[in-house]
Amino acid sequence: MISLDAFSQYFGELEDPRQSAKISYPLFDVLFLTVCAVIAGAEGWEDIEDFGEVHLDWFQQKGLFPDGLPVHDTIARIVSRLDPTQFQQCFIQWAQSVNERTEGELIAIDGKVLRGSYQRESRRSAIHMVSAFATGNGVVMGQLKTDAKSNEITAIPALLKLLDIKGCLVSIDAMGCQTDIAGTIVKQGGDYLLAVKGNQELLHRAVQQALRPFHSAATDPVNVTVEKGHGRIEAREYHVLAAGDVASQFPEWRGLKTLGVAIGYRLEKSGKQSLEYR
Numbered sequence: 001m002i003s004l005d006a007f008s009q010y011f012g013e014l015e016d017p018r019q020s021a022k023i024s025y026p027l028f029d030v031l032f033l034t035v036c037a038v039i040a041g042a043e044g045w046e047d048i049e050d051f052g053e054v055h056l057d058w059f060q061q062k063g064l065f066p067d068g069l070p071v072h073d074t075i076a077r078i079v080s081r082l083d084p085t086q087f088q089q090c091f092i093q094w095a096q097s098v099n100e101r102t103e104g105e106l107i108a109i110d111g112k113v114l115r116g117s118y119q120r121e122s123r124r125s126a127i128h129m130v131s132a133f134a135t136g137n138g139v140v141m142g143q144l145k146t147d148a149k150s151n152e153i154t155a156i157p158a159l160l161k162l163l164d165i166k167g168c169l170v171s172i173d174a175m176g177c178q179t180d181i182a183g184t185i186v187k188q189g190g191d192y193l194l195a196v197k198g199n200q201e202l203l204h205r206a207v208q209q210a211l212r213p214f215h216s217a218a219t220d221p222v223n224v225t226v227e228k229g230h231g232r233i234e235a236r237e238y239h240v241l242a243a244g245d246v247a248s249q250f251p252e253w254r255g256l257k258t259l260g261v262a263i264g265y266r267l268e269k270s271g272k273q274s275l276e277y278r
Contacts, residue, residue: 107171192255
């Protein structure tokens with residue numbers, strides 16, 4: 001249930017671009033309807049209007065839309081005139097306020113291409129988004145649009161600065177394995193879990209060397225998990241050790257304390273085996 005008071009606290013300062021003499025529907029009412037509808041699965045302006053019609057009694061019980069709902073064209077016109085940056089800041093702050101953050105929470109940051117955003121006819125490129133996902137609560141804490149996948153490196157620090165990550169563990173794939181990103185996380189009071197691959201060649205080589213003894217050592221069942229599904233059996237063996245010499249070799253990686261490796265074994269139905277290091 002969305003609290004009107006909490007919603008008003010963060011969206012109440014959002015600037016209404018319309019002329020006051022021509023306002024038929026309060027901006028707050030339209031915003032509250034739109035956010036509720038989208039959270040409920042609405043995918044377009046007509047869906048938002050339909051959601052409002054179905055739940056009109058509920059909205060009016062809260063003092064909203066006393067004279068009825070606007071049509072979907074009006075909703076679209078009002079929302080599309082808002083300052084997107086200002087709206088995004090209000091939304092992220094509101095989402096953080098309703099998200100119960102716990103000490104040590106895992107925040108996964110990842111880049112995705114929005115399905116269906118590429119339009120060949122108009123030559124419109126696919127839309128790339130960088131999202132921060134609170135895994136424990138199942139909440140997207142924030143998103144930023146990028147021009148291309150390569151721009152995720154610059155978008156991630158900008159997204160981090162919008163979030164409260166103090167006491168949290170932030171995980172990012174190899175694209176985000178950058179000293180500036182690690183430094184931003186540490187500066188904001190968080191810890192990082194970054195995947196290291198060939199884009200950080202020297203660090204990758206040093207980590208591989210430090211973890212080499214585990215590749216040939218006998219497997220300890222305590223370090224292994226086994227999963228079955230999709231016609232195959234997967235076993236993963238995990239090892240963690242202090243960063244030690246690697247941290248001293250690479251002082252530019254602020255807060256580097258631990259190294260880890262996941263060794264995956266996969267057995268297909270056909271009997272074919274494969275080995276994967278992460």
